[in-house]
Amino acid sequence: MPVRTIIIGTGSQVPETAVTNKDLEARVDTTDEWIRARTGIQQRFIAGDHETNSFLATRASLKALEMAGVRPEKLDLIIVGTLTPDMPMPSVACLVQKDLGASNAGAFDISATCSGFLYGLSIADKFIRTNSNMKILVIGSEILSKRTNWQDRTTCVLFGDGAGAAVVTGTTEDRGILSTHLHADGSLGDLLTIKALGTATPLTPEVFDKGWQYIQMQGREVFKHAVRALESVVNEALEANGWAGGNIDILFSHQANMRILDFLRERLGLPSEKVFINIHKYGNTSAASIPIALDEANRAGQLQPGLRILMVSFGGGFTWGSIAMRW
Numbered sequence: 452m453p454v455r456t457i458i459i460g461t462g463s464q465v466p467e468t469a470v471t472n473k474d475l476e477a478r479v480d481t482t483d484e485w486i487r488a489r490t491g492i493q494q495r496f497i498a499g500d501h502e503t504n505s506f507l508a509t510r511a512s513l514k515a516l517e518m519a520g521v522r523p524e525k526l527d528l529i530i531v532g533t534l535t536p537d538m539p540m541p542s543v544a545c546l547v548q549k550d551l552g553a554s555n556a557g558a559f560d561i562s563a564t565c566s567g568f569l570y571g572l573s574i575a576d577k578f579i580r581t582n583s584n585m586k587i588l589v590i591g592s593e594i595l596s597k598r599t600n601w602q603d604r605t606t607c608v609l610f611g612d613g614a615g616a617a618v619v620t621g622t623t624e625d626r627g628i629l630s631t632h633l634h635a636d637g638s639l640g641d642l643l644t645i646k647a648l649g650t651a652t653p654l655t656p657e658v659f660d661k662g663w664q665y666i667q668m669q670g671r672e673v674f675k676h677a678v679r680a681l682e683s684v685v686n687e688a689l690e691a692n693g694w695a696g697g698n699i700d701i702l703f704s705h706q707a708n709m710r711i712l713d714f715l716r717e718r719l720g721l722p723s724e725k726v727f728i729n730i731h732k733y734g735n736t737s738a739a740s741i742p743i744a745l746d747e748a749n750r751a752g753q754l755q756p757g758l759r760i761l762m763v764s765f766g767g768g769f770t771w772g773s774i775a776m777r778w
Contacts, residue, residue: 455627460519491709495611532567565766583621615742
């Protein structure tokens with residue numbers, strides 16, 4: 452059998468403070484009914500000052516390592532998908548490496564927005580296919596509340612903070628990652644963007660007045676491209692593995708909007724119990740979305756050996772992708 456990548460431990464961490472839709476009614480011109488009807492979100496978790504990206508990522512990682520039975524010093528590599536690092540340098544991955552005491556691990560961040568965890572897991576898969584003994588920690592972690600304009604009711608209701616992690620290694624058993632597909636289209640980047648905070652746009656009073664330090668999104672256009680891209684990448688994964696939609700046991704889609712999840716379920720002809728949903732509890736946590744969902748399902752005993760799992764995501768950039776695996 453060829454070497455395949457398996458997940459041997461998962462973990463997740465969200466901040467202490469939950470902010471409900473009712474709480475937002477007091478801060479912005481919106482209602483609980485309006486938010487639920489358009490997004491499916493009921494609450495989200497918002498980080499306090501001490502709950503940095505690396506703080507949440509480290510705690511998620513400790514849980515994943517404990518489940519995997521892997522000591523930090525046995526890690527070979529740490530990959531973090533994030534668009535909201537603690538700082539430009541050092542990377543979140545290096546901060547996590549320090550906090551874990553993973554002294555033998557290489558560490559780097561990748562920026563693929565909501566697709567960050569899938570991009571990171573795909574990279575890890577390529578390493579493990581060349582060295583099956585490697586143990587790699589893949590993390591998706593975000594503090595989107597720091598990049599959210601809390602006066603913009605169209606975006607501030609969507610996002611939450613959190614981190615999810617997975618420990619992966621190799622096996623020659625008939626399970627693990629079967630296929631990965633990654634895509635991007637930079638020509639559509641302006642539809643979902645944070646224009647400031649990089650080197651191209653210095654922070655000036657004019658930039659702050661325009662709100663370029665916050666997430667700006669053309670929601671209807673993003674939705675339109677998201678459903679097309681996700682349907683395409685789902686079909687790509689099905690064809691690559693000789694599956695039909697009904698062969699999927701659990702679909703883990705990025706938790707961005709309940710309408711997108713419903714669209715995918717209907718297109719695939721899947722019953723609701725085969726589509727994992729937790730957007731109502733966490734909102735859109737970007738790169739943390741899928742690993743938080745994986746950990747929640749794993750700890751609830753829903754990921755049994757042999758299940759056919761499909762993970763799909765779409766995010767700013769635009770980026771999108773899929774990973775099919777047999778648990």
